[in-house]
Amino acid sequence: MRNKGAIIGAILIIGIGIFVFVSMIDTLHNLDDQISAYYKDSGMADVFAEVEGIPSAELQRMTDIPGIRAAGGHMSRDLRILGEGQETIVTVHLMSYDPGDKINRITLTDLSGEDLDAGNTADDDIFLGNRMTGSYHYPAGTELSLLKDGHAMRFFCRGICSSPDYIYSIPHGGAMVPDGEVYDIAVISKKRMERLLGKNDCLNELGFLLEEGYDYDDVRHQLRERLTPYGLSSICERDDQASANMVAGEMVELVSTGTILPIIFMAISVFMLYVVLKKMIDRDRTLIGTMKAFGMTDRELLCAYLVEGGVIGIAGAMLGCAAAGIFGRVMFNMYVDFFTLPDPVYHDFIVSRLQALAISLGTAVLAVFLGVREILKITPATAMRQEEPKTGRNIRIPERLGRHLRMQTRIGLRSMGRNPFRGFLIILAVVFAFSMTSSMLSFMPQFEEVLHSQFEQIQVYDLQLTLDRFVTPGQAEDAAEHFSCPAEAICQTAVALRHDNLTDYTVLYGLPPNSELYHIRDNGGKIYEPPYNSLILNKRTAENLHISEGDWVELSSTGLTNGFVRIRVAAVISELLGRNCYLSLDSFPEVLHSDPSVNTILIKTGAEDKAGSLKSLMKTSRVSWIVDTDKIVGAYRSMINSMIYMVDMFALLSVVAGGILIYNISMISLKERYTEIGTLRVLGMTHRELGSMLLTEKMIYFVLGVLLGFPASYGINRLLEILIISDSFDLRLHIGRPTYLLTILICFVMTMCAWYAEQRLVRRIELTETLKARE
Amino acid sequence: MKPLLQAEHITKDYQLGEVTVHALKDVSFEIYEKELIVILGPSGSGKSTTLNILGGIETVTSGSVIYGSLKLNKADPQKLTAYRREHIGFIFQFYNLLPGLTALENIALSAELSNHPLDPGKLLEEVGLADRRDHFPNRLSGGEQQRIAIARALCKNPDLLLCDEPTGALDSRTGVQVLKLLEGFCRSYEKTVVLITHNRDIARIADRVFYFKDGRLEKIETNPDPKKPDEIMW
Structure with missing residues (x-):
């Protein structure tokens, strides 16, 4: 084999290009296909709403609205769960399960992953999310207690649950990364949920499927109007639903990286292959002349070189595809670590491999053609003479x-x-x-x-305690005194922001003036005081709402405001992480027309005292969850x-x-x-x-x-x-x-x-x- | 006369696949100072192999080649490089000028490699190309390139000038010009010149002629009346 090194180099380069292309595309296809299939099979809603509570029959009446095909919902509540091996407060987003659910249908399996049908579950069974199951490895039948208002209710771990609207489950105010050790979803039967919450047939997490040809804008006004009497706190289309939004965001990133990186690698592969083959053919000039002198036609010569280029292309494609199979699985597993899918399986897609082969062969053939065409033009005598x-x-x-x-x-x-x-x-x-x-x-x-x-x-505290209700700052400060370390009470709650026809959902931070444990800081390092009577808005949220500094925005939050209130935007700031908005706690009465209310305590324990603080917190019943920085x-x-x-x-x-x-x-x-x-x-x-x-x-x-x-x-x-x-x-x-x-x-x-x-x-x-x- | 170089019973075998080619078979000769030697023979007779061995770019299979106190057949690559650098000037059929250097720089390159070089500018004048000093090889004719190559070889002030078919790629008129330069160098600088050719007419300018055939040195003829290059024609 002539130019062994160059040919091996060309094969490796094109192999790398194909490897990046196939592994990214396959990972993307696997995730996209399986998420789409899961959404379809489980009846993932097109529109999501949260209300204080609505009976099933009332909810079904929403299908009168033109464009609404079906409606469904769960009862849900964030509750603490107690089990062996826990060293901190663990919270679950508890949801009710009804075998008749058609929308956002929950999948239940036993611990080995086998599907369970409704008839096979008992009243005191609890199913934990995949991530929490992986964190604690509770055997079947393990006793787990849910805490509500200081009372513990006993359940037995039965298996794993997954829900299409919680593929990516993170708590409010926590990390953007799922952590099964402290938070995940959990499912119990609807009957048991009703007893636990002391409410009958009171659905609060709602989903709606749309008729074909309708979109969110066609139904949102009527839905909002009809749901408001039931304490509507948020409504959004699928793209804006927390989990779907995170998943879509990840997919967009994957599409971006899965496009740009392979393009760069493939472009360099194409170029390299062209150079190698061109140089190789140049060196064969005399041989080509001799063959032409012997009567070989241009077409025959071209074919001979095309075969050589083709072999390089195929070898590169095979090498790249083989490596992509391994790396694609690793990447897929990495994403599956963050996304909870019921039965994730990686498939090697033949289409991407055929595409890779076509690209590789096309590249090689083009390179050969460009390389050989000049030499084929010259006469045999000229070709046989040294250049x-x-x-x-x-x-x-x-x-x-x-x-x-x-x-x-x-x-x-x-x-x-x-x-x-x-x-x-x-x-x-x-x-x-x-x-x-x-x-x-x-x-x-x-x-x-x-x-x-x-x-x-920004977040300079060690622990963030989320209370199970709003309290006055005074009450929170009294509770914080227990820790004998710097502590501050703040309000941290989900809010809906509205500007013109645009609505966005974000987290409101009500901070005390001169807060020492939470700083409002922009990317340039500038520190802002929480504004009085006005709002500081994250740039990403402001862009979504088409808001700039000085504009007025409408804000609404369940338990904090009575409908929407108008508030001026004092500043729009760029932040590296999150998309929050900030307001001074002192201005709650004037702006939100409510007393200053807090639901979160920030504590700076220091490294030595943290373990002790966490231990003492295990005994409290008013803390829904703890976020450990x-x-x-x-x-x-x-x-x-x-x-x-x-x-x-x-x-x-x-x-x-x-x-x-x-x-x-x-x-x-x-x-x-x-x-x-x-x-x-x-x-x-x-x-x-x-x-x-x-x-x-x-x-x-x-x-x-x-x-x-x-x-x-x-x-x-x-x-x-x-x-x-x-x-x-x-x-x-x-x-x-x-x-x-x-x-x-x-x-x-x-x-x-x-x-x-x-x-x-x-x-x-x-x-x-x-x-x-x-x- | 004192021998400058002695070759004793040298053989050179090449392995071409499973076939052994005997390029030189028991060849012995002596080369003296200030001599102009022409090696004559058909293609494949062993004349280029002999020249390459004398120049230290080829090793013998057996026998010895002695230059002063240096045994070329036993010298390592470093010593052979030093031997070529200090004592040998090469002239090639296809000139082998460095395309990236001007005419003068090609000659000066040799000067930089030698311990006792001649003046590159003067040599350029001697070969009649003073007006081409800043020209790159691709702007020079074949004859001009060979004259630059000769000047480059001479610039090192070598003891032995080895010329491999220096007129092979030139027309007869330009060839004569080149031979005049070589002969002039031999006579006026009192240096030894070994020249390969398959042209019998050129052999008439030599002091001695080595006849090679089938890898053997068939005979050595001494020319009692070497001709001037002007006097020969082909």
């Missing part, structure tokens, strides 16, 4: 500078000038490796910055580590692809200069001097590559920021000096490896052979 040396442009080195340069340096500079395409290829390889690697490596510092900003400069940070880190695995993988692929490119192009270029190098050796130039000449060239390419790599990295980061849009965080990738230094070091090592390989090749050059050829 005339290329008359490239020589660099004129200013005499003053030239005097200070060694001959090797001048030869190196002139060689670069004579064949700028060679240099361009190596520079391109360095730019690719540098920009992709630095961009990928910039994710981790960004995450660290988010964590540092959020948990050391360290746990949130831990959950974020755990999520980040999974993501970083993927990002690191791409960084590694960029390094490998860049390394292969630099090595291969260097080798191809050097082989084109056999005669020149051979002549220098015959003239008596030592290996050291030749090495120094090649090093000069390499270093110039390296420096140029790195210099061009800076704007390229910037461009890739901006592109990723545009593509990875999220409602819950701001992606602001910037590459720090350590990342740049690391990337420069990586590119330098790759360049030096290529140089080392060149030197080895120089030593192997047959001097007698090179002298027979014309440069």
